[in-house]
Amino acid sequence: MTPEKKEYKRDVIIEVTTDLMFPLILLFGLYIMIGTGGTGGGFQGGTILAAAYILYITVYGTDKAREKMPESVNALFKSLGLFLYNGAGWICVLFSLAAAQWLNMPAFWPITDFVGVPGSRSFLVSYMVSVGIGLTVMASFVSQYFDLAWKEEGERGGR
Amino acid sequence: MVDWIVQHILEKYNYWLAMLIIIISLSAIVVKENLLKKLIGLSIFQTAFFLWVVSLGDVGRNIFTTWGLKTGTPPILWKEAAEKGYIYVNPLPHVLMLTGIVVSAATTAVALAIVIRIYQKYGTVEESEIIDKEIEFEREGGEVRNATD
């Protein structure tokens, strides 16, 4: 019993709207991650960045969306985020003689303060760390959605 | 008796609402037969629990009693809160539940991947039909083969 393959009709309105909204959602996610004073943080910004890619996959299909986010770039973002955060954490454990003090203690990092602003060393490190979280969350959610949504050739209804 | 009802049920209505959603979703996990519907019940259960914990830390004026406090603002510090007399909401439950939300999302994704593999092997997602197929194959003495190869 061979299933019939229907021709997939393209819808112009949805495709043009997705093309316009895709960079704006990315910009909004970046603002939430490291915007004025840091409203939000790593997890919240990362999921909004992933939502833009998920919209693109839903409209265009997995074959065309693979060109936007190939496999090697996905794996690079996943490991880069983890490397940033875990590197910072293990350096702090090492320099505090395994006492596990705060993560962003100003005594460990060889970064200079802003002149006149106390505590700004930990400010820079917090930004670096939350960017790391955002990259890992985005790449991980996009890769999970790719895996759950692809179909082999020959199965019913693929594209 | 009326005093007990007003004090413990009407003033603490947030806990009763969260408990109601927990009861409904917990019974959905047990009763339903489709595997996907059970997963939806699990996700709703985790979300209702986070609602219960985050509502413990809210500070502000209640609807049914008046204490004369201003309502709480979100925990982002700003300088005019001292002049107007606002009070910040407790940030501790928000911090502890953020990791829980992410764990819930990751668990749902892995569970969906397992449901995909079950569908490829048995050909159906209903629980009772899977049990019938297993009993049939045990009687014949063979193994379950892939249903969509």
Next chain:
Amino acid sequence: MNIPKMNPLTWTAVGIAILLIALSIYAIEDLPAFGDENSAVNKQIKLFSVDADGLVESLDAGVLPLEIKTKIEKLGFIEGPTCPGCQNENYPSLTEGNYEIQKIEKGTWEGGRLYTEGGWDVLIKEGEIFYDEFQQYYFIDEIDGELNVYRYNWPVRVVERTEEETAMINAVTSGLADYRGYDTMGEETVILTGAIGVILLVRRRGRL
């Protein structure tokens, strides 16, 4: 009268619902009301009360009286070994020179909290390696001739000190990435493991 035929699983669900409702009726009296500012979760927990005969003068002078000190030490603040031959306990201690008492007037606004009654703050210096400052521990109050001793909770410290220590105005992010940074470090590993788990389950011969 016949009991209608239903799935036995439905009866299990009804039983779970009745059990949970009974449990919540039993436990609802201990939970704070919605929006209470002085509940134990938001500000402080009451420990015990002591008769105030002549203790107010010693509190004003800056010395903790002996009756309060022995009662606090029974709850677990001890310096030195608890039994002969045991290891030294590392709790912060209440010996002379290790603590400080501050008097607070009624109605002062300090760092996000409005003090509705006056009282005394007990600040203790913990002996940590890289951080050697006074931290808030107890709050002593006088009502109707009795002294009440409260213990501060963690959110009071976060809201008061997050601007000068971390230079971030977002209290939730400073709690996640600075004070509790190691929890978030482990959480990121969990996310990566979830993605690897989905890859291992779904991909078969042709694709990976």
